[in-house]
Amino acid sequence: MTAAIRVLVVDDQTLVRAGFRALLDSEPDIEVVGEAVDGAEAIRLAGELVPDVVLMDVRMPRVDGLEATGRITADVRLAAVRVVVLTTFELDEYVFGALRAGAAGFLLKDVEPEALVEAVRLVHDGQALLAPRVTKRLIEAYIAAESAPVATPAVVPAPDDSRLADLTPREREILGLVGRGLSNHEIAEHLVLSPLTAKTHVSRLFLKLGARDRAQLVVTAYETGLVTASSAGS
Structure with missing residues (x-):
């Protein structure tokens, strides 16, 4: 029997974490192995649990999701861990920073339940997360903002x-x-x-x-x- 995909959920909102856990744990091939309330706890738990996938919120107290993502992906012991950033379209700069820090991709926080489950499987399999063109549009927006007003x-x-x-x-x-x-x-x-x-x-x-x-x-x-x-x- 294939081992379940081990997921660490990181979000400072209790209800969000509980919702993700309930959704993912209902899948026979996915197991939530831990929850973190901020980036500092995410870094610690990632080192202890070595999950397959980390669902990482961006805006959190103490250590935010970007710094936590960079710390996790820079750890050679966690080379196989894939970080997925949870965000909204209003956070283009954060998404670009997270990708540069080593995130495998991102999801919108209002993602459909089925899409979240499939995203976890895709990232675990090493595939591109959801539509690459969505990532492209966010990067375009970031670059356009950085280069303005130069055309x-x-x-x-x-x-x-x-x-x-x-x-x-x-x-x-x-x-x-x-x-x-x-x-x-x-x-x-x-x-x-x-x-x-x-x-x-x-x-x-x-x-x-x-x-x-x-x-x-x-x-x-x-x-x-x-x-x-x-x-x-x-």
Whole structure:
């Protein structure tokens, strides 16, 4: 029998934690192994329990979700732990910061119960969390806010970030497509490759860029200039 997915729920609201626990514990393949009221407790419990998935609120007393996410993902003992940030569309900057800190993705706090359960399974399986395009829109909003009032140029200069130095031209192309929100299947269709070849290229990007998951590849694509807010929707 396959072991249940072990989840740590982090939120400063008692009712929210209780609701998530009741929902997740009702699934035969998921088990809530702990609850934390703030980021400091989340860091401690993550180290003690080593859960598979952490559902992390952003705004909490003492230590917030961004700092806790960074501390957890930086711990080599917790390399297999996946952090999912719980947020709202009004917290774009927080979401971007969480992804940079190593979060595997995010969920809206008013997510449908079925979507929350499926998200836990997807993250545990190492897949992209929900729709990559939603992550892309949030990153676009953050970049637009950071760059205002300077307009994005119509012609984007060639990326020269040192992180891209070891990538082949094909790998740069695929990283750009990941940044635009395309799935492996969509990348394969776009480049006329087999799905297995597209998956292999993405796996190599994980290794070469030291990315924990697809969300970090999206961030890298933006930070290195392979994708911009103006080019992402093209």
